[in-house]
Every structure is written in C-alpha cells, then in structure tokens.
Amino acid sequence: xxxxxxxxxxxxxxxxxxxxxxxxxxxxxxxxxxxxxxxxxxxxxxxxxxxxxxxxxxxxxxxxxxxxxxxxxxxxxxxxxxxxxxxxxxxxxxxxxxxxxxxxxxxxxxxxxxxxxxxxxxxxxxxxxxxxxxxxxxxxxxxxxxxxxxxxxxxxxxxxxxxxxxxxxxxxxxxxxxxxxxxxxxxxxxxxxxxxxxxxxxxxxxxxxxxxxxxxxxxxxxxxxxxxxxxxxxxxxxxxxxxxxxxxxxxxxxxxxxxxxxxxxxxxxxxxxxxxxxxxxxxxxxxxxxxxxxxxxxxxxxxxxxxxxxxxxxxxxxxxxxxxxxxxxxxxxxxxxxxxxxxxxxxxxxxxxxxxxxxxxxxxxxxxxxxxxxxxxxxxxxxxxxxxxxxxxxxxxxxxxxxxxxxxxxxxxxxxxxxxxxxxxxxxxxxxxxxxxxxxxxxxxxxxxxxxxxxxxx
Ligand SMILES: Cc1ncc(COP(=O)(O)O)c(C=O)c1O
Numbered sequence: 001x002x003x004x005x006x007x008x009x010x011x012x013x014x015x016x017x018x019x020x021x022x023x024x025x026x027x028x029x030x031x032x033x034x035x036x037x038x039x040x041x042x043x044x045x046x047x048x049x050x051x052x053x054x055x056x057x058x059x060x061x062x063x064x065x066x067x068x069x070x071x072x073x074x075x076x077x078x079x080x081x082x083x084x085x086x087x088x089x090x091x092x093x094x095x096x097x098x099x100x101x102x103x104x105x106x107x108x109x110x111x112x113x114x115x116x117x118x119x120x121x122x123x124x125x126x127x128x129x130x131x132x133x134x135x136x137x138x139x140x141x142x143x144x145x146x147x148x149x150x151x152x153x154x155x156x157x158x159x160x161x162x163x164x165x166x167x168x169x170x171x172x173x174x175x176x177x178x179x180x181x182x183x184x185x186x187x188x189x190x191x192x193x194x195x196x197x198x199x200x201x202x203x204x205x206x207x208x209x210x211x212x213x214x215x216x217x218x219x220x221x222x223x224x225x226x227x228x229x230x231x232x233x234x235x236x237x238x239x240x241x242x243x244x245x246x247x248x249x250x251x252x253x254x255x256x257x258x259x260x261x262x263x264x265x266x267x268x269x270x271x272x273x274x275x276x277x278x279x280x281x282x283x284x285x286x287x288x289x290x291x292x293x294x295x296x297x298x299x300x301x302x303x304x305x306x307x308x309x310x311x312x313x314x315x316x317x318x319x320x321x322x323x324x325x326x327x328x329x330x331x332x333x334x335x336x337x338x339x340x341x342x343x344x345x346x347x348x349x350x351x352x353x354x355x356x357x358x359x360x361x362x363x364x365x366x367x368x369x370x371x372x373x374x375x376x377x378x379x380x381x382x383x384x385x386x387x388x389x390x391x392x393x394x395x396x397x398x399x400x401x402x403x404x405x406x407x408x409x410x411x412x413x414x415x416x417x418x419x420x421x422x423x424x425x426x427x428x429x430x431x432x433x434x435x436x437x438x439x440x441x442x443x444x445x446x447x448x449x450x451x452x453x454x455x456x457x458x
Contacts, residue, residue: 040089040341043068047342052349059438062350065342069276069435074404076440076447080433081250081382081408084273086335093334094278097327114326121332125283128336129267130258137284137318138329142249143170144297145268145284146217148318149245150174152295153215157183160212162205164189165413166222168247175217176416185212186416191226193371193412194378198229205233213242220251220262223410223429225372225382227255234263243290249273252283254351254380256344259285266290274351274381276434277335278328286315296320347434351381354432354441359383361445365452371412371427382431384410387452392426394456399428403447407431 043064047055055061068087071077077085086094097114104110118138126133139145150161151174161175165188172186179186189208195201205216216237221227234244243265251257253274259267267285271277286294292313300317302309309317339347359374362385371384386392392409399405408429413420432441 040087040338044341044343044346047346052343052345053353055346056349056353062434062437066435066437068338071435073440075400076403076405076444078430078432078436078444079406079408080274081429081431082273083279084253084276084433085435086276086278086331087338090277090331090334090338093331094328097330101327101330114330117330117333118326121329124333124336128257128340129283129285130260131285132288134315135259135285135288137286137315138332139268139282139284139319140280140321140324141270141272141282142168142247142268144282144321145266145318146171146245146247147174148284148297149215149266149268149294150178150217151297153243154293155182155184155214158185158212159214160185160187160210161215161217162187162189162208162213162242163217164191164219164222165418166191166193166224166226167217167219168223168249169411171217171247172416190413191222191224191228193224193226193384194373195226196373198227198232198377201226202229202232202236206236209236209240209242211240213237213240215243215245217245217247219247219249220257220267221248221254221380221382223250223384224412224427225370225379225384225429227251227378227380230262230264234265238263250382253277253339253347254382255348271332271335274431274433275335276338278331280325281328281332284315284318286318288313291315291317298322342434348380349376350434351432352376352379354436354438355379355381355383355430357438357441358430358432358445358448362448365449367452381433382429384412384427384429386427390452390456391423392428395428395451398451398454398456399447403451405444405447 047061068089069085070088071085101114122136122138123133126136161184163175163186175186178184187208189204191201191204216233218228218233220230230246237244245266246262246264248257248267248269250273252269253276265287270282272279272281292311295310296317298320300309300320356374359370362368367388369386369388372379387395396407396409399407408431410427410429411425412427413425
C-alpha cells in the first residue's frame with residue numbers, strides 16, 4: 001500500500017469518527033457534515049498539479065488511484081464498459097449509509113438523513129454536469145431515463161424517431177414497442193466505424209433528419225467506442241423542431257459531460273460504469289421546459305390536491321419507482337468527490353493513454369479491425385474491435401477461460417429486422433479503467449496476440 005493510500009483510509013476513518021461525534025451532539029434530524037473529498041483530493045493532488053496529457057503518461061502518479069480500488073487482479077479486468085467498480089471510499093460510504101438506513105423504519109420519519117442526502121446528491125450531480133439541481137432526477141440506471149422519454153414523449157401518429165445502428169440493443173425493443181402503439185416510424189443511421197472525424201457523423205444526421213423527426217436517440221459515446229458530436233447533432237435537430245435524447249451510459253466518467261454545452265434535451269447515464277459509483281444509480285437530465293409534457297413511467301399522485309400529477313414540472317416525478325436503495329443514492333456525492341478530485345480532463349487523458357498503449361501495439365495485427373479512430377477527439381477508454389475469422393463471442397470466451405482477461409461484447413446493428421449475419425455484427429469491447437495499470441495493458445497485448453495466433457477452437 002502506498003503512503004497516500006494509507007492517508008486516504010486514515011483520513012476517512014477520522015472523518016467517519018467525526019461524523020459519529022457530530023451525530024451524537026446534533027439535535028435529532030440535523031444533517032451530519034459529510035465530506036469525503038479530503039481523502040480523494042489527497043490521492044489525486046499530484047495528478048491535478050500537472051497538465052492532463054503529461055500526468056496521463058506518468059505511471060507513478062496513478063499508483064495511489066489504482067490502490068484506491070479493491071479490484072481482484074487475478075483477472076485482467078478490461079470490462080468496465082459493462083460494470084465498473086467503486087473506489088474503497090465509496091464502498092465504505094455505501095456500507096455506512098446502509099447501516100444508517102437500517103436503523104429507521106421510515107426514512108422520512110426517522111432522522112430524515114437519507115431524504116436530505118438525496119437532495120445533496122442531486123445538487124452535487126447537477127454541479128458535475130453543469131446544470132441546476134431542478135433539472136436532475138436521480139434514477140437507477142440509464143435504462144430508467146431512456147424508457148421514461150420514449151414511453152412518456154408526446155408523440156403524434158406519423159412522427160419519426162431517428163437513431164443509429166449502434167445503440168444499446170434493448171432500446172430498439174422499447175422504440176419498436178412504442179412505434180407500434182403510436183404509429184411511429186423508426187429510422188436508424190449506419191454511422192461509419194470508424195468515422196474519420198466528428199463532421200462525418202454530423203453530416204450523417206443532417207442527411208437523415210426530416211420534417212417528421214420529433215426525437216433523436218443517440219449515444220454520447222457509442223458502443224463502437226466513438227465519441228459523437230452531440231452539440232452539432234442538437235443544433236441540427238433543433239433547427240428542424242426535433243428533440244435530442246442522449247444515452248450517456250458509456251460517456252459519464254470517461255469524457256467530460258456538460259449538458260448545457262451539449263445542448264441536448266435529455267441526458268441519461270448510469271454511475272456504475274465509468275463513474276465508479278454505486279451499482280444501480282444513475283441520472284436523468286431533463287430540460288425544464290420539457291418536464292411537464294413528459295409523463296413519468298410510474299404513477300404519481302398529488303396528495304394535497306388529490307389528483308394525479310404526471311404533468312407536474314417537478315423532475316422528482318421521474319423518481320417515483322417505489323421503494324428502492326436510498327443508501328446507494330446517499331453515496332453518490334462520495335463518487336462525485338472522487339471524480340472531481342482527479343478532474344474530468346485528467347481522467348479522460350489517462351483513459352485515452354491506456355487505450356492508446358494497446359491499440360498502437362495491436363495495429364500491426366492485420367486481422368484486427370478497430371471500430372473507432374484512436375485519436376483523443378474520437379475515442380477515450382473504450383475501443384471496440386473484431387478479428388477477421390475469429391467470432392467475437394468465441395474470442396471473449398478464449399480470453400476469459402484461457403487467459404483470464406475480462407472484456408465486453410456487443411452487437412452493432414441489433415436493429416429490428418436487420419438481416420446481417422450475427423457473426424458480422426458482434427464485436428469485442430475493451431475498456432481500461434482508472435484502476436488499470438500500464439503493466440496490465442502490456443499483459444493484455446501479449447495475451448490477445450497469443451489468442452489471435454491460436455485462433456478459435458475448431
Ligand atoms: C451504450 C449503453 N447504453 C445503455 C446501457 C444500459 O445501462 P443500464 O443497464 O445501466 O441502464 C448500456 C449497458 O451496458 C450500454 O452499454
């Protein structure tokens with residue numbers, strides 16, 4: 001364990017101790033002064049002191065960050081695209097809040113801590129994403145937000161939804177179901193993989209949008225590993241009267257997210273991937289002018305006026321999914337502390353550096369085809385690829401079972417009715433995280449080369 005890691009734990013213990021003292025002294029119901037950022041700042045201070053691109057390459061600076069995670073290094077974990085992991089400080093916070101929540105039968109009539117903490121979490125997330133707390137609903141994942149928009153949007157028969165062939169496959173199912181119910185047309189753009197530059201992607205949207213398009217569903221960072229020019233897409237959409245729904249599941253925690261700069265109408269993300277946050281926590285940003293006309297998935301009721309309030313402008317109506325794990329929501333500020341201590345541009349530069357190491361090494365393998373351009377403007381940590389003659393699912397299995405490497409897999413083009421061969425649509429997803437070391441990337445290069453040389457099992 002490094003000195004700074006020890007410092008972090010000690011700091012947190014001291015802080016937890018001080019909370020205990022505060023609680024004992026505070027009148028029942030008063031908010032404890034919860035601050036975990038001191039520990040995170042201690043870890044990341046030396047990183048922040050340098051320019052992002054220089055810090056990214058200095059492995060010694062990242063040792064403390066790597067040790068802030070309790071990952072099992074028996075496997076090479078390059079599957080953050082599926083599920084990330086929390087730093088120890090966030091895990092400790094979750095355990096602490098779970099214990100607290102278990103002390104009171106009803107949070108609202110207990111000491112009210114978790115209810116207050118939820119609003120604090122909302123404010124911290126809003127600050128992180130550059131918007132107001134009143135524009136953020138705290139959800140369980142990206143799926144919650146995307147489903148809310150697709151199912152609650154004020155569609156009229158004949159409206160069109162524009163999307164791409166690289167979205168999270170279940171969302172095609174949601175779109176398809178609602179297209180039947182509301183007589184919508186769904187059109188999917190086949191974005192080039194890799195695209196040469198962001199303008200090539202914007203032009204694809206410009207060419208595909210029509211006067212009937214009401215909604216565009218698009219990922220900020222796609223399953224192909226490409227960063228999409230959301231601000232340009234939003235400008236194109238708004239000029240035609242369409243709204244933009246962004247799937248930020250893979251972008252949050254990989255690249256900077258400022259929803260106002262993006263100009264989108266809705267932004268949905270999960271904290272449990274690159275965010276390094278508690279599992280089953282996420283956010284839904286909704287532009288305030290759309291909140292009243294967007295109906296929530298679950299029933300809501302105004303008990304004062306005694307009427308359903310699905311047309312309320314309050315984004316909290318999107319959080320009424322019944323009983324759920326409030327103690328996880330309470331740990332969201334701890335996650336934001338961790339990220340802000342390192343800084344979004346330093347995180348992005350580091351992840352890009354780790355990706356570049358293995359992609360550069362593998363570029364000499366003639367059978368490997370990358371789906372995204374490796375430069376920092378077009379991709380971050382995630383790189384999606386295929387190996388000619390080696391079906392992606394088999395490659396993933398060989399990497400896991402023979403080489404102890406965990407990666408993700410996806411299908412690009414899961415569009416309803418697509419006739420492409422499954423093997424031509426499946427890809428392998430590799431995504432280093434903040435806990436990944438340069439040594440592990442070197443090991444991965446060796447193992448992937450070996451797997452390719454051995455080929456698929458016959
Ligand atoms: C691009 C993308 N969008 C959305 C999701 C759904 O995320 P969640 O399960 O957290 O809702 C995933 C999950 O892997 C994904 O890869």
